[in-house]
Amino acid sequence: MRRVVIIGGGISGLAAAYYLKRYASEKAIPIExxxxxxxxxxxxxxxxxxxxxxTVEGGPDCFLSEKPWALxxxxxxxxEWQIVGTxxxxxxxxxxxxxxxxxxxxxxxLMVPTRILPMLTTGLLxxxxxxxxxxxxxxxxxxxxVEESLAEFVTRRLGREALxxxxxxxxxGVHAGAPESMxxxxxxxxxxxxxxxxxxxxxxxxxxxxxxxxxxxxxxNPLTMFVTFHDGLGEFIGHLRSTFKDEELxxxxxxxxIMKKTAGGWLINIVNAPMMEADxxxxxxxxxxxxxxxxxxxxxxxEELRQIPYVSTATVSLAFESHILPKLKGFGFVVPRDQNxxxxxxxxxxxxxxxxxxxxxxxxxxxxxxAHQPGxxxxxxxxxxxxxxxxxxxxxxxxxxxxxxxxFRWPFSMPQTIIGHEARMQRIRERLALLPGIEICGGxxxxxxxxxxxxxxxxAAERLANWLAQQAG
Numbered sequence: 001m002r003r004v005v006i007i008g009g010g011i012s013g014l015a016a017a018y019y020l021k022r023y024a025s026e027k028a029i030p031i032e033x034x035x036x037x038x039x040x041x042x043x044x045x046x047x048x049x050x051x052x053x054x055t056v057e058g059g060p061d062c063f064l065s066e067k068p069w070a071l072x073x074x075x076x077x078x079x080e081w082q083i084v085g086t087x088x089x090x091x092x093x094x095x096x097x098x099x100x101x102x103x104x105x106x107x108x109x110l111m112v113p114t115r116i117l118p119m120l121t122t123g124l125l126x127x128x129x130x131x132x133x134x135x136x137x138x139x140x141x142x143x144x145x146v147e148e149s150l151a152e153f154v155t156r157r158l159g160r161e162a163l164x165x166x167x168x169x170x171x172x173g174v175h176a177g178a179p180e181s182m183x184x185x186x187x188x189x190x191x192x193x194x195x196x197x198x199x200x201x202x203x204x205x206x207x208x209x210x211x212x213x214x215x216x217x218x219x220x221n222p223l224t225m226f227v228t229f230h231d232g233l234g235e236f237i238g239h240l241r242s243t244f245k246d247e248e249l250x251x252x253x254x255x256x257x258i259m260k261k262t263a264g265g266w267l268i269n270i271v272n273a274p275m276m277e278a279d280x281x282x283x284x285x286x287x288x289x290x291x292x293x294x295x296x297x298x299x300x301x302x303e304e305l306r307q308i309p310y311v312s313t314a315t316v317s318l319a320f321e322s323h324i325l326p327k328l329k330g331f332g333f334v335v336p337r338d339q340n341x342x343x344x345x346x347x348x349x350x351x352x353x354x355x356x357x358x359x360x361x362x363x364x365x366x367x368x369x370x371a372h373q374p375g376x377x378x379x380x381x382x383x384x385x386x387x388x389x390x391x392x393x394x395x396x397x398x399x400x401x402x403x404x405x406x407x408f409r410w411p412f413s414m415p416q417t418i419i420g421h422e423a424r425m426q427r428i429r430e431r432l433a434l435l436p437g438i439e440i441c442g443g444x445x446x447x448x449x450x451x452x453x454x455x456x457x458x459x460a461a462e463r464l465a466n467w468l469a470q471q472a473g
Contacts, residue, residue: 003032004034004280004464006036007283010042011450015240020464024465040252045413049406053361077239084228091330129165132158136158283440320362331351343387350362
Protein backbone atom coordinates (compact mmCIF):
# COMPACT_ATOMS: atom_id res chain seq x y z
CA MET A 1 0.00 0.00 0.00
CA ARG A 2 1.43 3.36 -1.07
CA ARG A 3 0.53 6.48 0.88
CA VAL A 4 0.05 9.68 -1.11
CA VAL A 5 -0.40 12.96 0.74
CA ILE A 6 -2.06 15.92 -0.94
CA ILE A 7 -1.28 19.17 0.84
CA GLY A 8 -4.14 21.63 0.39
CA GLY A 9 -7.88 21.03 0.37
CA GLY A 10 -8.85 23.70 -2.16
CA ILE A 11 -10.24 22.88 -5.58
CA SER A 12 -6.81 21.93 -6.99
CA GLY A 13 -5.99 19.53 -4.15
CA LEU A 14 -9.44 17.93 -4.11
CA ALA A 15 -9.34 17.47 -7.88
CA ALA A 16 -5.88 15.89 -7.62
CA ALA A 17 -7.10 13.49 -4.93
CA TYR A 18 -10.28 12.68 -6.87
CA TYR A 19 -8.43 11.79 -10.05
CA LEU A 20 -5.59 10.03 -8.27
CA LYS A 21 -8.06 7.58 -6.76
CA ARG A 22 -9.44 6.88 -10.22
CA TYR A 23 -6.06 6.48 -11.95
CA ALA A 24 -4.72 4.27 -9.16
CA SER A 25 -7.79 2.05 -9.43
CA GLU A 26 -7.42 1.79 -13.22
CA LYS A 27 -3.76 0.82 -12.85
CA ALA A 28 -4.47 -1.55 -9.92
CA ILE A 29 -2.15 0.41 -7.63
CA PRO A 30 -3.15 0.06 -3.96
CA ILE A 31 -2.88 3.54 -2.42
CA GLU A 32 -3.87 5.34 0.75
CA UNK A 33 -4.75 9.01 0.25
CA UNK A 34 -4.54 11.73 2.87
CA UNK A 35 -5.57 15.31 2.11
CA UNK A 36 -4.08 17.77 4.62
CA UNK A 37 -5.85 21.13 4.94
CA UNK A 38 -4.68 23.71 7.47
CA UNK A 39 -8.08 25.47 7.72
CA UNK A 40 -11.08 23.98 9.46
CA UNK A 41 -12.94 23.67 6.18
CA UNK A 42 -12.32 22.57 2.60
CA UNK A 43 -12.52 24.69 -0.53
CA UNK A 44 -9.71 27.24 -0.28
CA UNK A 45 -10.93 30.52 -1.74
CA UNK A 46 -14.24 28.88 -2.65
CA UNK A 47 -16.42 29.77 0.29
CA UNK A 48 -20.22 29.94 0.18
CA UNK A 49 -22.19 31.26 3.14
CA UNK A 50 -25.92 30.57 3.57
CA UNK A 51 -27.60 33.05 5.88
CA UNK A 52 -31.22 34.21 6.22
CA UNK A 53 -32.06 33.10 2.68
CA UNK A 54 -28.97 34.68 1.10
CA THR A 55 -26.36 32.67 -0.80
CA VAL A 56 -23.15 34.64 -0.47
CA GLU A 57 -19.92 33.82 -2.29
CA GLY A 58 -16.80 34.92 -0.44
CA GLY A 59 -14.39 34.13 -3.26
CA PRO A 60 -15.13 33.23 -6.90
CA ASP A 61 -18.81 33.14 -7.81
CA CYS A 62 -18.68 31.31 -11.16
CA PHE A 63 -16.41 29.72 -13.77
CA LEU A 64 -16.03 29.66 -17.54
CA SER A 65 -18.09 27.00 -19.29
CA GLU A 66 -15.86 27.00 -22.39
CA LYS A 67 -13.04 25.46 -20.36
CA PRO A 68 -14.37 21.91 -20.02
CA TRP A 69 -12.57 20.42 -17.01
CA ALA A 70 -14.84 21.53 -14.16
CA LEU A 71 -17.93 20.60 -16.18
CA UNK A 72 -16.41 17.22 -17.00
CA UNK A 73 -15.75 16.52 -13.33
CA UNK A 74 -19.31 17.51 -12.45
CA UNK A 75 -20.59 15.18 -15.17
CA UNK A 76 -18.45 12.32 -13.85
CA UNK A 77 -19.85 12.85 -10.35
CA UNK A 78 -23.39 12.85 -11.74
CA UNK A 79 -24.15 16.42 -10.65
CA GLU A 80 -23.94 18.27 -13.97
CA TRP A 81 -27.69 18.89 -13.81
CA GLN A 82 -27.13 21.19 -10.83
CA ILE A 83 -25.02 23.61 -12.89
CA VAL A 84 -26.82 26.82 -13.83
CA GLY A 85 -25.94 29.72 -16.08
CA THR A 86 -26.34 33.43 -15.72
CA UNK A 87 -29.73 35.09 -16.03
CA UNK A 88 -29.40 36.31 -19.61
CA UNK A 89 -32.46 38.55 -19.33
CA UNK A 90 -30.37 40.79 -17.08
CA UNK A 91 -27.05 40.48 -18.88
CA UNK A 92 -24.88 43.47 -19.50
CA UNK A 93 -21.84 45.14 -18.01
CA UNK A 94 -21.06 48.79 -17.37
CA UNK A 95 -17.69 50.49 -17.38
CA UNK A 96 -17.08 53.48 -15.16
CA UNK A 97 -15.25 56.26 -16.95
CA UNK A 98 -15.04 60.01 -16.33
CA UNK A 99 -17.67 60.01 -13.57
CA UNK A 100 -20.19 58.09 -15.67
CA UNK A 101 -21.32 54.50 -16.21
CA UNK A 102 -21.22 53.42 -19.86
CA UNK A 103 -22.83 50.20 -20.96
CA UNK A 104 -20.27 47.91 -22.57
CA UNK A 105 -21.17 47.81 -26.26
CA UNK A 106 -23.17 44.77 -27.21
CA UNK A 107 -21.04 42.20 -28.98
CA UNK A 108 -17.82 42.85 -27.06
CA UNK A 109 -16.57 39.39 -26.10
CA LEU A 110 -14.03 39.54 -23.28
CA MET A 111 -12.37 42.59 -24.88
CA VAL A 112 -12.90 41.95 -28.59
CA PRO A 113 -15.61 43.81 -30.57
CA THR A 114 -17.75 41.64 -32.84
CA ARG A 115 -20.53 44.06 -33.86
CA ILE A 116 -20.10 47.36 -35.70
CA LEU A 117 -23.14 49.47 -34.80
CA PRO A 118 -22.88 49.20 -30.98
CA MET A 119 -19.21 50.17 -31.20
CA LEU A 120 -19.98 53.17 -33.41
CA THR A 121 -22.68 54.51 -31.09
CA THR A 122 -21.05 54.00 -27.69
CA GLY A 123 -19.93 57.03 -25.73
CA LEU A 124 -17.27 55.01 -23.93
CA LEU A 125 -14.67 55.47 -26.66
CA UNK A 126 -13.59 58.43 -28.76
CA UNK A 127 -13.91 58.26 -32.54
CA UNK A 128 -10.16 57.71 -32.75
CA UNK A 129 -10.42 54.84 -30.23
CA UNK A 130 -13.19 53.17 -32.24
CA UNK A 131 -11.28 53.42 -35.51
CA UNK A 132 -8.13 52.13 -33.84
CA UNK A 133 -9.94 49.04 -32.54
CA UNK A 134 -11.24 48.33 -36.03
CA UNK A 135 -7.69 48.42 -37.39
CA UNK A 136 -7.22 45.00 -35.79
CA UNK A 137 -8.71 43.59 -39.00
CA UNK A 138 -5.74 44.88 -41.01
CA UNK A 139 -2.78 44.57 -38.62
CA UNK A 140 -0.55 41.63 -39.47
CA UNK A 141 0.07 39.10 -36.69
CA UNK A 142 3.36 39.11 -34.90
CA UNK A 143 5.50 36.16 -35.95
CA UNK A 144 8.50 36.36 -33.61
CA UNK A 145 8.66 34.58 -30.27
CA VAL A 146 9.20 37.68 -28.13
CA GLU A 147 7.11 37.52 -24.95
CA GLU A 148 4.59 40.35 -24.76
CA SER A 149 2.75 41.80 -21.82
CA LEU A 150 -1.04 42.08 -21.97
CA ALA A 151 -0.64 45.85 -22.32
CA GLU A 152 1.75 45.55 -25.24
CA PHE A 153 -0.45 43.03 -27.03
CA VAL A 154 -3.74 44.93 -26.63
CA THR A 155 -2.13 48.24 -27.55
CA ARG A 156 -0.59 46.69 -30.65
CA ARG A 157 -3.81 45.10 -31.84
CA LEU A 158 -6.60 47.34 -30.51
CA GLY A 159 -4.98 50.56 -29.34
CA ARG A 160 -4.22 52.28 -26.06
CA GLU A 161 -7.77 53.46 -25.45
CA ALA A 162 -9.10 49.91 -25.73
CA LEU A 163 -6.51 48.78 -23.20
CA UNK A 164 -7.35 51.43 -20.63
CA UNK A 165 -11.14 51.49 -20.97
CA UNK A 166 -11.99 47.88 -21.84
CA UNK A 167 -9.20 45.32 -21.56
CA UNK A 168 -7.74 46.48 -18.25
CA UNK A 169 -11.00 46.48 -16.22
CA UNK A 170 -12.57 43.48 -17.98
CA UNK A 171 -9.57 41.19 -18.30
CA UNK A 172 -6.65 42.32 -16.17
CA GLY A 173 -9.00 43.34 -13.37
CA VAL A 174 -10.08 39.73 -12.90
CA HIS A 175 -6.51 38.95 -11.85
CA ALA A 176 -6.01 42.14 -9.83
CA GLY A 177 -2.87 42.66 -11.85
CA ALA A 178 -1.15 45.38 -13.86
CA PRO A 179 -1.44 44.71 -17.62
CA GLU A 180 2.04 46.14 -18.14
CA SER A 181 3.59 43.25 -16.21
CA MET A 182 1.15 40.42 -17.01
CA UNK A 183 2.49 37.80 -19.42
CA UNK A 184 0.05 37.43 -22.32
CA UNK A 185 0.96 33.82 -23.12
CA UNK A 186 0.92 32.70 -19.49
CA UNK A 187 -2.24 34.52 -18.44
CA UNK A 188 -4.40 34.85 -21.58
CA UNK A 189 -3.05 32.39 -24.15
CA UNK A 190 -6.40 32.31 -25.98
CA UNK A 191 -5.86 35.87 -27.27
CA UNK A 192 -2.50 34.99 -28.79
CA UNK A 193 -4.06 31.84 -30.25
CA UNK A 194 -6.77 33.92 -31.94
CA UNK A 195 -4.11 36.11 -33.53
CA UNK A 196 -1.98 33.13 -34.62
CA UNK A 197 -4.90 31.16 -36.06
CA UNK A 198 -6.88 33.96 -37.70
CA UNK A 199 -4.52 36.90 -38.05
CA UNK A 200 -6.94 39.12 -36.15
CA UNK A 201 -8.69 39.11 -32.79
CA UNK A 202 -11.97 40.21 -34.37
CA UNK A 203 -11.85 37.54 -37.10
CA UNK A 204 -10.84 34.92 -34.55
CA UNK A 205 -13.60 35.80 -32.10
CA UNK A 206 -16.22 35.77 -34.86
CA UNK A 207 -15.01 32.34 -35.96
CA UNK A 208 -15.17 31.06 -32.40
CA UNK A 209 -18.70 32.44 -31.99
CA UNK A 210 -19.79 30.61 -35.14
CA UNK A 211 -18.30 27.38 -33.81
CA UNK A 212 -20.06 27.84 -30.48
CA UNK A 213 -23.39 28.58 -32.21
CA UNK A 214 -23.03 25.47 -34.36
CA UNK A 215 -22.17 23.39 -31.33
CA UNK A 216 -25.18 24.68 -29.36
CA UNK A 217 -27.65 24.67 -32.26
CA UNK A 218 -28.96 21.25 -31.27
CA UNK A 219 -28.89 21.93 -27.55
CA UNK A 220 -32.21 22.96 -26.02
CA ASN A 221 -30.45 24.42 -22.99
CA PRO A 222 -26.98 25.67 -23.96
CA LEU A 223 -24.75 26.91 -21.19
CA THR A 224 -23.96 30.58 -20.82
CA MET A 225 -20.35 31.76 -20.78
CA PHE A 226 -20.25 31.87 -16.97
CA VAL A 227 -21.83 29.12 -14.86
CA THR A 228 -22.07 28.05 -11.24
CA PHE A 229 -23.97 25.55 -9.11
CA HIS A 230 -27.59 26.06 -8.12
CA ASP A 231 -26.66 26.59 -4.47
CA GLY A 232 -23.33 28.28 -5.09
CA LEU A 233 -19.81 26.99 -5.61
CA GLY A 234 -19.75 25.57 -2.10
CA GLU A 235 -22.06 22.92 -3.52
CA PHE A 236 -19.27 21.86 -5.89
CA ILE A 237 -16.92 21.39 -2.93
CA GLY A 238 -19.61 19.47 -1.08
CA HIS A 239 -20.06 17.04 -3.96
CA LEU A 240 -16.30 16.53 -4.18
CA ARG A 241 -16.08 15.94 -0.44
CA SER A 242 -18.71 13.22 -0.66
CA THR A 243 -16.40 11.14 -2.87
CA PHE A 244 -13.91 10.68 0.00
CA LYS A 245 -13.91 8.74 3.23
CA ASP A 246 -13.73 10.80 6.42
CA GLU A 247 -10.28 9.48 7.27
CA GLU A 248 -8.94 10.66 3.91
CA LEU A 249 -9.64 14.32 4.68
CA UNK A 250 -7.68 15.80 7.57
CA UNK A 251 -8.68 19.41 8.22
CA UNK A 252 -6.85 21.62 10.69
CA UNK A 253 -3.52 20.03 9.73
CA UNK A 254 -0.91 22.69 8.97
CA UNK A 255 2.26 21.49 7.25
CA UNK A 256 5.56 23.21 8.05
CA UNK A 257 8.28 21.31 6.16
CA ILE A 258 8.91 18.28 3.99
CA MET A 259 12.04 16.16 4.37
CA LYS A 260 13.41 13.38 2.22
CA LYS A 261 13.91 9.99 3.87
CA THR A 262 17.25 8.30 3.34
CA ALA A 263 15.59 5.04 2.33
CA GLY A 264 13.16 6.75 -0.03
CA GLY A 265 9.88 8.53 0.49
CA TRP A 266 9.11 11.66 2.47
CA LEU A 267 8.52 12.92 5.99
CA ILE A 268 5.95 15.67 6.54
CA ASN A 269 6.09 17.89 9.63
CA ILE A 270 2.67 18.96 10.85
CA VAL A 271 1.88 21.51 13.56
CA ASN A 272 0.67 19.83 16.78
CA ALA A 273 0.45 16.40 15.14
CA PRO A 274 2.76 13.42 14.63
CA MET A 275 5.11 13.48 11.67
CA MET A 276 3.54 11.77 8.67
CA GLU A 277 5.31 9.49 6.22
CA ALA A 278 4.45 9.48 2.52
CA ASP A 279 5.60 7.66 -0.58
CA UNK A 280 4.52 10.59 -2.76
CA UNK A 281 3.23 14.13 -2.30
CA UNK A 282 1.17 16.61 -4.30
CA UNK A 283 1.42 20.18 -3.03
CA UNK A 284 -1.70 22.12 -3.99
CA UNK A 285 -1.23 25.26 -1.93
CA UNK A 286 0.06 28.73 -2.98
CA UNK A 287 3.53 28.71 -4.48
CA UNK A 288 5.09 30.58 -1.55
CA UNK A 289 3.81 27.91 0.86
CA UNK A 290 5.15 25.10 -1.31
CA UNK A 291 8.44 27.02 -1.40
CA UNK A 292 8.61 27.00 2.40
CA UNK A 293 7.85 23.26 2.54
CA UNK A 294 10.59 22.38 0.06
CA UNK A 295 13.30 24.78 1.20
CA UNK A 296 15.32 22.00 2.89
CA UNK A 297 14.78 19.65 -0.06
CA UNK A 298 15.77 21.86 -3.01
CA UNK A 299 16.69 25.48 -2.35
CA UNK A 300 16.80 26.35 -6.06
CA UNK A 301 13.28 25.04 -6.61
CA UNK A 302 12.08 26.76 -3.46
CA GLU A 303 13.48 30.09 -4.65
CA GLU A 304 11.81 29.81 -8.06
CA LEU A 305 8.47 29.14 -6.37
CA ARG A 306 8.98 32.01 -3.95
CA GLN A 307 9.51 34.43 -6.81
CA ILE A 308 5.93 34.02 -8.08
CA PRO A 309 4.21 37.19 -6.83
CA TYR A 310 0.80 37.36 -5.15
CA VAL A 311 -1.61 40.17 -4.27
CA SER A 312 -4.38 40.27 -1.69
CA THR A 313 -8.07 40.51 -2.52
CA ALA A 314 -11.32 40.99 -0.64
CA THR A 315 -15.05 40.96 -1.32
CA VAL A 316 -17.82 42.83 0.46
CA SER A 317 -21.36 41.55 -0.11
CA LEU A 318 -24.28 43.80 0.80
CA ALA A 319 -28.01 43.02 1.00
CA PHE A 320 -30.61 45.73 0.31
CA GLU A 321 -34.33 46.08 -0.10
CA SER A 322 -34.80 45.99 -3.86
CA HIS A 323 -37.21 48.92 -4.14
CA ILE A 324 -34.68 51.48 -2.84
CA LEU A 325 -31.93 50.61 -5.33
CA PRO A 326 -31.17 52.56 -8.52
CA LYS A 327 -32.55 50.90 -11.64
CA LEU A 328 -29.31 49.66 -13.14
CA LYS A 329 -29.80 47.05 -15.83
CA GLY A 330 -27.12 44.42 -16.19
CA PHE A 331 -24.93 42.32 -13.94
CA GLY A 332 -22.83 45.19 -12.62
CA PHE A 333 -19.89 47.40 -13.46
CA VAL A 334 -16.09 47.36 -13.64
CA VAL A 335 -13.75 50.24 -12.85
CA PRO A 336 -10.61 50.99 -14.88
CA ARG A 337 -7.47 51.53 -12.86
CA ASP A 338 -6.99 55.08 -14.14
CA GLN A 339 -10.25 56.16 -12.46
CA ASN A 340 -8.50 55.93 -9.07
CA UNK A 341 -11.41 54.34 -7.24
CA UNK A 342 -11.06 51.89 -4.36
CA UNK A 343 -13.20 49.09 -5.78
CA UNK A 344 -12.41 47.21 -8.96
CA UNK A 345 -15.91 45.95 -9.70
CA UNK A 346 -19.40 45.44 -8.33
CA UNK A 347 -21.86 42.69 -9.22
CA UNK A 348 -25.63 42.65 -8.73
CA UNK A 349 -25.36 39.03 -7.60
CA UNK A 350 -29.07 38.29 -7.42
CA UNK A 351 -29.56 39.67 -10.94
CA UNK A 352 -26.66 37.62 -12.31
CA UNK A 353 -27.86 34.35 -10.78
CA UNK A 354 -31.23 33.14 -9.55
CA UNK A 355 -31.70 31.81 -6.03
CA UNK A 356 -29.27 34.19 -4.33
CA UNK A 357 -31.53 36.37 -2.16
CA UNK A 358 -35.05 36.34 -0.68
CA UNK A 359 -37.88 37.94 -2.61
CA UNK A 360 -37.88 41.71 -2.36
CA UNK A 361 -34.16 41.92 -1.65
CA UNK A 362 -31.06 42.34 -3.78
CA UNK A 363 -27.56 41.06 -3.08
CA UNK A 364 -24.58 43.10 -4.33
CA UNK A 365 -20.90 42.30 -4.19
CA UNK A 366 -17.92 44.64 -4.36
CA UNK A 367 -14.48 43.38 -5.32
CA UNK A 368 -11.27 44.82 -3.90
CA UNK A 369 -7.88 43.73 -5.13
CA UNK A 370 -4.78 45.55 -6.16
CA ALA A 371 -1.03 45.50 -5.77
CA HIS A 372 -1.26 49.28 -5.49
CA GLN A 373 -3.39 49.41 -2.32
CA PRO A 374 -1.92 46.76 0.02
CA GLY A 375 -2.66 48.74 3.18
CA UNK A 376 -6.40 48.67 2.75
CA UNK A 377 -6.56 44.97 3.60
CA UNK A 378 -5.66 45.79 7.19
CA UNK A 379 -8.93 47.69 7.66
CA UNK A 380 -11.60 46.35 10.01
CA UNK A 381 -14.89 45.04 8.64
CA UNK A 382 -16.86 48.21 9.33
CA UNK A 383 -14.34 50.33 7.43
CA UNK A 384 -14.47 47.92 4.49
CA UNK A 385 -18.28 48.10 4.46
CA UNK A 386 -18.28 51.91 4.66
CA UNK A 387 -15.72 52.08 1.83
CA UNK A 388 -17.88 49.83 -0.36
CA UNK A 389 -20.99 51.91 0.36
CA UNK A 390 -19.17 55.15 -0.41
CA UNK A 391 -17.92 53.75 -3.73
CA UNK A 392 -21.40 52.51 -4.68
CA UNK A 393 -22.85 55.90 -3.82
CA UNK A 394 -20.29 57.76 -5.92
CA UNK A 395 -20.30 55.43 -8.92
CA UNK A 396 -23.87 54.09 -9.10
CA UNK A 397 -25.88 56.57 -7.06
CA UNK A 398 -26.75 53.97 -4.44
CA UNK A 399 -27.53 55.82 -1.23
CA UNK A 400 -28.95 53.33 1.25
CA UNK A 401 -28.02 51.33 4.32
CA UNK A 402 -27.68 47.56 3.85
CA UNK A 403 -29.84 45.00 5.60
CA UNK A 404 -26.81 42.76 6.04
CA UNK A 405 -23.13 42.76 5.09
CA UNK A 406 -20.41 40.15 4.73
CA UNK A 407 -16.67 40.81 4.44
CA PHE A 408 -14.20 38.22 3.15
CA ARG A 409 -10.44 38.80 3.05
CA TRP A 410 -8.06 36.72 0.98
CA PRO A 411 -4.47 37.72 1.88
CA PHE A 412 -1.88 36.93 -0.80
CA SER A 413 -4.40 34.80 -2.64
CA MET A 414 -4.10 35.99 -6.24
CA PRO A 415 -0.97 34.81 -8.11
CA GLN A 416 0.44 37.08 -10.78
CA THR A 417 1.70 35.44 -13.96
CA ILE A 418 4.11 38.18 -14.93
CA ILE A 419 6.57 38.46 -17.82
CA GLY A 420 9.05 35.59 -17.53
CA HIS A 421 6.50 33.19 -16.03
CA GLU A 422 6.81 30.61 -18.80
CA ALA A 423 10.59 30.49 -18.43
CA ARG A 424 10.22 30.20 -14.66
CA MET A 425 7.79 27.30 -15.03
CA GLN A 426 10.25 25.53 -17.30
CA ARG A 427 12.93 25.83 -14.61
CA ILE A 428 10.46 24.62 -11.96
CA ARG A 429 9.56 21.55 -14.04
CA GLU A 430 13.25 20.77 -14.51
CA ARG A 431 13.86 20.92 -10.75
CA LEU A 432 10.79 18.81 -10.01
CA ALA A 433 12.06 16.15 -12.39
CA LEU A 434 14.92 15.64 -9.93
CA LEU A 435 12.41 14.94 -7.13
CA PRO A 436 10.43 11.87 -8.21
CA GLY A 437 7.30 11.47 -6.13
CA ILE A 438 6.71 15.21 -5.74
CA GLU A 439 4.10 17.08 -7.80
CA ILE A 440 2.62 20.57 -7.59
CA CYS A 441 -0.61 22.09 -8.88
CA GLY A 442 -2.68 25.22 -8.36
CA GLY A 443 -3.60 28.59 -9.75
CA UNK A 444 -0.05 29.97 -9.71
CA UNK A 445 1.23 27.80 -12.53
CA UNK A 446 -0.86 27.26 -15.66
CA UNK A 447 -4.16 29.09 -15.17
CA UNK A 448 -6.03 30.70 -12.33
CA UNK A 449 -9.69 29.82 -12.90
CA UNK A 450 -11.58 26.92 -11.36
CA UNK A 451 -11.49 24.78 -14.55
CA UNK A 452 -7.74 25.41 -14.87
CA UNK A 453 -7.18 24.34 -11.26
CA UNK A 454 -9.23 21.17 -11.78
CA UNK A 455 -7.20 20.37 -14.89
CA UNK A 456 -3.88 20.96 -13.14
CA UNK A 457 -4.97 18.69 -10.30
CA UNK A 458 -5.92 16.04 -12.83
CA UNK A 459 -2.58 16.27 -14.64
CA ALA A 460 -0.62 16.11 -11.38
CA ALA A 461 -2.60 13.01 -10.40
CA GLU A 462 -1.95 11.40 -13.78
CA ARG A 463 1.80 12.06 -13.60
CA LEU A 464 1.98 10.68 -10.09
CA ALA A 465 -0.10 7.60 -10.94
CA ASN A 466 2.23 6.84 -13.84
CA TRP A 467 5.25 7.19 -11.55
CA LEU A 468 3.67 4.90 -8.94
CA ALA A 469 2.93 2.34 -11.66
CA GLN A 470 6.59 2.41 -12.74
CA GLN A 471 7.68 1.87 -9.14
CA ALA A 472 5.31 -1.05 -8.78
CA GLY A 473 6.48 -2.57 -12.06
